[in-house]
Amino acid sequence: QVQLQQWGAGLLKPSETLSLSCDVYGGSLINFHWTWIRQSPEKGLEYIGEINYNGTSYYNPSLKSRATISIDTSKKRFSLKLTSVTVADTAVYYCARGRIPGRYWGQGTPVTVSS
């Protein structure tokens, strides 16, 4: 059974860097895309970006190059960094398997940006 376990800091100050990781259990990273999505009351569900097992990544242009997604196949882990956060980045962040995620999602990490 595939499980995605996400972890990372949940409270940040403006201008800091958000850093989250997602560990994949019970399945391979190969042949899949791995996606980050966030959800806030203001913006709803928002695609952040994705990466494939070869390391090719795609991003939401709205994030203006602040986001970086990386993958470590040896650790079965993919990660998100979002620089220069503001209060507008406050959201629940999800990792998921697939460009169009199906069954396999992380549990969600609430991230609050506050001074």
Next chain:
Amino acid sequence: DVVLTQSPLFLPVTLGEPASISCRSNQSLDHPDGNTYLNWFHQRPGQPPRRLIYKVSNRDSGVPDRFSGSGSGTDFTLKINRVEAEDAGVFYCMQGSYWPPLTFGGGTKVEI
């Protein structure tokens, strides 16, 4: 970006009765590869979304057959044949035909 508009925003339903949710796109979601990547998700409070339908009308594994999707081009519909208590929550449409970015509709809250 592709904009998806759902209606209604709020849908009170009665157990055992049918329900229908609309999703309209500001441009056709027909992809040059012949597919239409319009998907439906359901989310309960405190949980991640769960995909119900992919490519307009294909039910994901384990999804009850009371859920059905239809539509083409810019207009799509999710229908629930007979609403059950576990269907409470928020339904979202999402397009993957033209990305990045993938985009979601604003959601329809179903209350029983």
